Amino acid sequence: MIDFPGFGFEILTQDTSSRARHGRLTTPHGTIETPAFIFCATKATVKAAIPRDLKEHDVDVILANTYHLMLQPGANLVERMGGLHKFMGWEGPMLTDSGGYQIFSLGHGSVAEEVKGSRQADRPSLLVDISEEGATFRSYIDGSQHTLSPESSIEIQRKLGADLVVVLDECTPFHVDREYTARSLELTHRWSNRSLAEFRRGANGQQALYGVLQGGVFEDLRREAADFVMTQPFFGHAIGGCLGVDSVQMLEVVSFTMGYLDTDRPVHLLGIGGVRDIWTAVKLGIDTFDCVSPTRIARHGWALARKDSPRNRLNLRNARFRDDAGPLENECSCHTCCNFSRAYIHHLFKADEMLGIQLVTLHNIAFMTGLMKTIRDALVQGRLAEAERAWFEDTVNS
Amino acid sequence: MIDFPGFGFEILTQDTSSRARHGRLTTPHGTIETPAFIFCATKATVKAAIPRDLKEHDVDVILANTYHLMLQPGANLVERMGGLHKFMGWEGPMLTDSGGYQIFSLGHGSVAEEVKGSRQADRPSLLVDISEEGATFRSYIDGSQHTLSPESSIEIQRKLGADLVVVLDECTPFHVDREYTARSLELTHRWSNRSLAEFRRGANGQQALYGVLQGGVFEDLRREAADFVMTQPFFGHAIGGCLGVDSVQMLEVVSFTMGYLDTDRPVHLLGIGGVRDIWTAVKLGIDTFDCVSPTRIARHGWALARKDSPRNRLNLRNARFRDDAGPLENECSCHTCCNFSRAYIHHLFKADEMLGIQLVTLHNIAFMTGLMKTIRDALVQGRLAEAERAWFEDTVNS
Numbered sequence: 001m002i003d004f005p006g007f008g009f010e011i012l013t014q015d016t017s018s019r020a021r022h023g024r025l026t027t028p029h030g031t032i033e034t035p036a037f038i039f040c041a042t043k044a045t046v047k048a049a050i051p052r053d054l055k056e057h058d059v060d061v062i063l064a065n066t067y068h069l070m071l072q073p074g075a076n077l078v079e080r081m082g083g084l085h086k087f088m089g090w091e092g093p094m095l096t097d098s099g100g101y102q103i104f105s106l107g108h109g110s111v112a113e114e115v116k117g118s119r120q121a122d123r124p125s126l127l128v129d130i131s132e133e134g135a136t137f138r139s140y141i142d143g144s145q146h147t148l149s150p151e152s153s154i155e156i157q158r159k160l161g162a163d164l165v166v167v168l169d170e171c172t173p174f175h176v177d178r179e180y181t182a183r184s185l186e187l188t189h190r191w192s193n194r195s196l197a198e199f200r201r202g203a204n205g206q207q208a209l210y211g212v213l214q215g216g217v218f219e220d221l222r223r224e225a226a227d228f229v230m231t232q233p234f235f236g237h238a239i240g241g242c243l244g245v246d247s248v249q250m251l252e253v254v255s256f257t258m259g260y261l262d263t264d265r266p267v268h269l270l271g272i273g274g275v276r277d278i279w280t281a282v283k284l285g286i287d288t289f290d291c292v293s294p295t296r297i298a299r300h301g302w303a304l305a306r307k308d309s310p311r312n313r314l315n316l317r318n319a320r321f322r323d324d325a326g327p328l329e330n331e332c333s334c335h336t337c338c339n340f341s342r343a344y345i346h347h348l349f350k351a352d353e354m355l356g357i358q359l360v361t362l363h364n365i366a367f368m369t370g371l372m373k374t375i376r377d378a379l380v381q382g383r384l385a386e387a388e389r390a391w392f393e394d395t396v397n398s
Numbered sequence: 399m400i401d402f403p404g405f406g407f408e409i410l411t412q413d414t415s416s417r418a419r420h421g422r423l424t425t426p427h428g429t430i431e432t433p434a435f436i437f438c439a440t441k442a443t444v445k446a447a448i449p450r451d452l453k454e455h456d457v458d459v460i461l462a463n464t465y466h467l468m469l470q471p472g473a474n475l476v477e478r479m480g481g482l483h484k485f486m487g488w489e490g491p492m493l494t495d496s497g498g499y500q501i502f503s504l505g506h507g508s509v510a511e512e513v514k515g516s517r518q519a520d521r522p523s524l525l526v527d528i529s530e531e532g533a534t535f536r537s538y539i540d541g542s543q544h545t546l547s548p549e550s551s552i553e554i555q556r557k558l559g560a561d562l563v564v565v566l567d568e569c570t571p572f573h574v575d576r577e578y579t580a581r582s583l584e585l586t587h588r589w590s591n592r593s594l595a596e597f598r599r600g601a602n603g604q605q606a607l608y609g610v611l612q613g614g615v616f617e618d619l620r621r622e623a624a625d626f627v628m629t630q631p632f633f634g635h636a637i638g639g640c641l642g643v644d645s646v647q648m649l650e651v652v653s654f655t656m657g658y659l660d661t662d663r664p665v666h667l668l669g670i671g672g673v674r675d676i677w678t679a680v681k682l683g684i685d686t687f688d689c690v691s692p693t694r695i696a697r698h699g700w701a702l703a704r705k706d707s708p709r710n711r712l713n714l715r716n717a718r719f720r721d722d723a724g725p726l727e728n729e730c731s732c733h734t735c736c737n738f739s740r741a742y743i744h745h746l747f748k749a750d751e752m753l754g755i756q757l758v759t760l761h762n763i764a765f766m767t768g769l770m771k772t773i774r775d776a777l778v779q780g781r782l783a784e785a786e787r788a789w790f791e792d793t794v795n796s
Binding site for chain 2: 043044045047048049050051052068072073077080081082087088089322323325335339340341343344346347348350351353354355357358359
C-alpha cells in the first residue's frame with residue numbers, strides 16, 4: 001500500500017436508491033465536497049477568470065493539463081516558481097491529468113471529431129509513435145519532439161505539484177476494434193505499474209495518485225480494468241478513454257464499469273460535464289467530473305441556464321436578448337446575474353468586448369457549482385430523485 | 399447662465415509655484431478628486447475590467463464614447479435600459495464625449511497616424527460630409543449613413559445619461575492650414591451655441607455641459623477659443639483638437655491655451671494620458687485627463703511601471719520575464735501585484751490567455767490612479783515639484 005497522509009475520502013451520505021453518495025475528499029490544499037465539478041485550468045488558468053472570482057463562486061477544485069504545461073512554460077519553470085498553486089495563485093485543491101489524453105487525441109482526433117466526421121483530414125497528426133516506453137509526439141507550439149513515459153509524466157506532475165495526479169494511460173480512439181483496445185489496455189496497465197513505482201520513488205506526501213480505467217466500450221475489458229485498479233494502491237479511480245458515440249452509450253459504459261468497481265475510493269469521470277449526464281452519472285456513483293464546456297461555451301456567448309432553453313444554454317448573441325433587461329437567470333446569485341442584464345451582455349458580445357466572456361464565464365461557473373450543490377443538498381436530505389425531477393420540470397415548464 | 403444644481407467644482411489647494419490645483423468635482427453620481435484620470439469605457443466597458451474591480455482600484459470616473467454607442471447598441475436602447483450607468487453597472491461619475499473626435503479622426507485619420515505616416519492609404523474614409531448642419535458619416539459596423547448634429551449629439555448624450563457631457567466640435571487634423579482651422583473654429587463655436595441651446599431645452603438637472611476649445615496649434619485661434627468658451631455658461635472646459643506633432647508642441651499649445659482661460663471651471667485635456675505629459679499638464683492647470691493607452695497597452699502585454707523601463711512600461715512578452723518571480727512592480731498594491739508574478743503573466747501572454755490581459759489591465763489602472771493620488775497628495779502637502787523630481791529620479795536610478 002501507499003500512504004497518502006494528507007488525503008482522505010469519507011462517504012458522508014449514501015443514497016438508498018442508487019450508488020450516489022455525498023462525500024468529502026481531503027487534500028493538503030483543502031477539502032472537496034462531492035459530487036463535485038472540477039473546472040479546467042488547461043494552461044494554468046481557468047480561462048478568463050481571476051482565481052479570487054472562482055473562490056467567490058464556490059469553486060473547490062481545478063484541473064490543469066500536464067500536456068500543455070510541459071510544453072509551455074515547462075515543468076521545471078513551474079517548479080522553480082514554487083509549483084502550480086503558487087504560480088497561478090490558486091490555493092485550493094488541484095488535479096493534473098497525465099498528458100495522455102491530449103497526446104492521443106491529437107494523434108487520433110477526439111472521439112467527438114470521429115463521430116461527427118469533423119476532423120480536418122489535412123491536419124497533420126502530432127502523435128509520432130506509441131511504444132512500450134511511452135508516447136512520442138510533436139509540440140503543437142513549435143513542432144519540437146517530446147516523449148512522455150509513465151515515469152516522466154509522474155515526474156512532471158510532481159514538479160507541477162497538484163494534489164491529485166493521474167497515471168499515464170493510452171487513451172484509445174473510437175474507431176479501433178476490440179483487439180487493439182485489449183492490447184492497449186494491457187499497455188495502460190503496464191504503464192500504470194510503472195507510474196506507481198515512479199510515484200512511490202518520489203512520494204513527498206503532498207500528492208495522491210489516481211489510476212485510470214480504459215477498455216473502450218467493451219464490458220469485459222472495462223471489467224478487466226476495474227479488477228486491475230482495485231488490486232493497486234491508487235488513492236482514487238478515474239474512468240477514461242472512449243465511452244461511446246453518444247450520451248446513452250457513455251452512461252451505459254459508465255454503468256457497467258461502476259458495477260465492477262469497489263465503492264471505497266473516489267471515482268472521477270474524465271471529460272464529462274453535461275448537465276443531464278452529471279445527474280445520471282452521480283446515480284452511478286461518480287464523485288467528480290471535469291469538462292472544458294462551461295468555460296469554453298462562455299467564450300462563444302453561451303450561458304448555462306435552466307430555463308428558456310431545452311439544451312440548458314442561451315446564445316447571448318441572439319437578437320431576442322437585445323433589450324432584455326433581466327439577468328441571465330432570475331434565480332442566480334452570481335456576480336454577473338446580480339449586476340448585469342442579458343441586454344448588456346448581448347451588447348458586449350456583438351461589440352466583441354472581452355468583458356462579455358468574463359461575465360458569462362463567471363455565470364457558467366456559478367451554474368455548475370450551483371448544480372453540484374443542489375445534488376449534494378438533495379443527497380443529504382435523501383431526496384435525490386425528487387431534486388432531479390424538479391430540476392428538469394423547471395426546465396421543461398419554462 | 400445655466401444652473402447645474404447637482405454639480406460643483408471646488409478648488410481645495412492651489413499650488414503656489416504653478417497653476418496646478420487640487421480640487422473636488424461633484425456630480426450626481428459621486429465626487430471626483432482632481433487632478434484625476436478618466437478611464438475609457440469606449441463601448442460601455444473599460445475593456446477587460448469588471449466595474450467592481452475598477453472601484454477596488456480607486457477609479458473615480460470613466461468616459462464612454464457617443465460615437466460608438468450611438469451605432470451599437472444605440473442611444474434609444476441604452477435609454478430604455480435605464481441609461482448607461484445602469485446598463486453597464488457603473489454607479490460612479492461618467493463623462494461622454496460628443497462623438498466628433500471619432501467621426502473626424504475616421505475621416506482624416508488621427509494626428510498620430512498623420513505624423514507617423516502610418517495610416518493605410520487604402521482604408522476608405524468613413525466621413526462623408528461636414529456641413530453647417532453637422533457631420534455625415536458611415537457606420538464602421540455596417541456602412542449605414544448617419545448624421546451627427548450639435549442637437550443630436552446632445553440628445554444622444556442625454557439618453558446615455560452621463561454626468562458630464564460635451565458639445566459637438568469639429569476636430570481638425572494636423573495637416574490643415576491656419577485658414578481651414580480658423581473657419582473650422584467658427585463652425586465649432588456656432589455648433590457650441592446650438593449644443594448649449596439643445597442642452598438648455600432638455601436640461602434635467604442630471605448633466606453638466608463642457609465646452610470645447612479648438613484652434614489647432616495656432617495661439618491666436620486658441621485665444622479666440624478661450625475667449626469664446628469663457629463667455630458661455632459651460633460647466634467646464636475641454637481642450638481638444640490637434641495639439642501638435644509631439645509632446646513638446648502639445649504642452650506648448652496647452653500652456654498658451656491655459657494662459658487665456660479663467661481658472662474657476664474644471665479643465666479637461668482630451669485624449670492625453672502619458673505619465674510625463676500628465677505631470678507637466680497638471681502644472682499648467684489641467685484637472686482631468688483621459689486616454690485609452692493604459693488599457694490598450696495592457697491588451698498588448700505592456701505593463702506600466704516606474705522602474706526598469708525608461709518609457710514607463712514593461713513588455714511582459716519579453717523573455718527576460720520568463721522566470722521572474724517578482725510582481726510587476728514591487729511597490730504596487732494592486733490585485734495583480736499582490737497575487738501574481740511577472741513569470742506567470744509572461745506565460746499567460748505567451749499562451750494567449752485572456753487572463754494576462756485582465757491582470758495587466760488591473761495593474762495599469764492601479765498605476766494611473768496611483769499616479770494621480772501621488773500628484774494630489776503632493777499638492778495638498780505643497781511639494782509638487784519635489785514629488786515630480788522623486789518620481790522620475792526613481793525611474794532613472796532603477
